[in-house]
Amino acid sequence: MSSNSFKIACIQLAVGFNKRTNLDRAKGKILEAAREGANVVVLPECFNSPYGTQYFAEHAESIPEGESVTVLSEAAKEAKVLLVGGELIAKHRKIHLFDIDIPGKIRFQESDILSPGNSLTTFDTGYGKMSIGICYDMRFPELAMIAARKGCVMMIYPGAFNMTTGPLHWELLQRARAVDNQLFVATCSPARDMDATYNAWGHSTVVDPSGQIIATTEHEEAIVYADIDLQQLQTVRQSIPVSMQRRFDMYVDVAANAK
Numbered sequence: 001m002s003s004n005s006f007k008i009a010c011i012q013l014a015v016g017f018n019k020r021t022n023l024d025r026a027k028g029k030i031l032e033a034a035r036e037g038a039n040v041v042v043l044p045e046c047f048n049s050p051y052g053t054q055y056f057a058e059h060a061e062s063i064p065e066g067e068s069v070t071v072l073s074e075a076a077k078e079a080k081v082l083l084v085g086g087e088l089i090a091k092h093r094k095i096h097l098f099d100i101d102i103p104g105k106i107r108f109q110e111s112d113i114l115s116p117g118n119s120l121t122t123f124d125t126g127y128g129k130m131s132i133g134i135c136y137d138m139r140f141p142e143l144a145m146i147a148a149r150k151g152c153v154m155m156i157y158p159g160a161f162n163m164t165t166g167p168l169h170w171e172l173l174q175r176a177r178a179v180d181n182q183l184f185v186a187t188c189s190p191a192r193d194m195d196a197t198y199n200a201w202g203h204s205t206v207v208d209p210s211g212q213i214i215a216t217t218e219h220e221e222a223i224v225y226a227d228i229d230l231q232q233l234q235t236v237r238q239s240i241p242v243s244m245q246r247r248f249d250m251y252v253d254v255a256a257n258a259k
């Protein structure tokens, strides 16, 4: 039996080089969010490591044996929350790797060191079905659309946009995914560290199914809370019933015609 409302907390964590320090800090914030009444808690992309291909190998772990899963599973149990970052109801591997080159601004090649996941992740919770995408995954509307059509009430994107693409696209993309699919969208970034090699945009946010931002923050460490009322899904979906009006007969072949 699903509950019709819940409180989500997106922890915009200050992340440094030391994995254990990061995990302890994350655990403290998870417990703080639980004390504030959060039921679902989200950590950013790369919560145990700075974001940068040079750090990934050193901070990587096996799942579920690794230190991060152990610490965060304990934190989730102690806080009695559903934790995105903690495991192990579901495991999502980033499907679209962040390989971009904006001349004079930013070049990043995740594929130098990472391989992509190959499956969409959805999982049942006491608050309805949810789906995860990681950061660059948010640019691909197909993922969120499939999740919505599988009955998801929320897309959660742990992410780490930057100072070039953040101001351009971070808010736009999450509002677009919410409006396209009439579901809630939550994003969670690390806090910005101007001494790091990659400066995260921050601005962790929660968007409702009509595309409105219901909670957000700037770039410092913060916890963003939002009360989610799932009744809103019905209201929005009945008022503008795009999911019933789609003409899949007209676009059957995005995939078949793809070059």
Ligand SMILES: NC(=O)CCC(=O)C(=O)O
Pocket: 045, 097, 098, 134, 135, 136, 137, 139, 159, 160, 161, 162, 165, 166, 169
């Ligand atoms: N970590 C990422 O995938 C970054 C994605 C990003 O910044 C973008 O613009 O997309």
